[in-house]
Amino acid sequence: MTYELPPLGALPDEAITIGAHAEDWRAAIRVVADALVASGAAEDPYGERMIALVEQFGPYIVIAPGLALAHARPGPDVLAPGLALVTLAEPVAFGHAHNDPVSVVIGLAAAEADQHVASVAGLANVFNDPSVIPALAEAASADEIRRLLSRAAEPGLS
Template identity: 35%
Template sequence: MAQLHELVTPDSICLNARARNWRSAIRVAGKLLINAGVGSPAYTDAMMKNVDEHGPYIVIAPGFAFAHAQAPGLVQRTGMAWVRLRKPVKFGNELNDPVTLIAALASADSTQHIQAMRQLITLVDNDQTRARLQTAADVQDFMAVLGHLNRQ
């Protein structure tokens, strides 16, 4: 099973991205997935539809959203994108808005990403790790934080 840092490449991380609202924030993440050969434009639409239909439940911790969709037919391979926004946006989650950090997962099946999800939960539960992602100076520092989760 894939580790969290194995699903991310330097090209699938965008630091200090600009977004007007939650939709454009998810589009940034979706474009990273597309450029990495992981997702498709239809998968990006499915992630937004997920929020439209189920509300902002993807905002799972203060300032952190986990964008995803159940649409394996729209995914070429399992992968992940990370977006850190320059200015936070609101998703409509009273408890955890506004969001500055978004992880987007595209899974080709129902099992490849399980270990990565365990590590993501560890990340979300740790205020210090989230803070390190918020303040990483560059993509290499960001990747180092994700790789550190594998050793915990």
């Protein structure tokens, strides 16, 4: 059975946190994990698994200047495919040589391995337009974030 991620422009309010305070990258990942939990996509242990991957492999999740895509492999703590987005009140360093500091963190919960790989690749393509990340970081409402994501996801615009 294949489960699709929700469209970027359809993120529920529970999956969006604006102006979060995080003292470091671990706290930033915990905030996005909390949004995945609140939206019903994951359970609490998922956040710690996302952190463990960065501890093991380094800041590979910082995929563009100012943007981290936090994720872990599918597991029993993923309840449904889901996305969450957090903007940070103050950017935090993840330790990436070129793309720090991070002001926008996207959380991805995938229920199947093939979906995980395809979702990471698809999300990375949405952010080919370098103006999208700063616009998201400055967004003042969940509706504005959804509008920016919908526009960025349209073919030919990113």
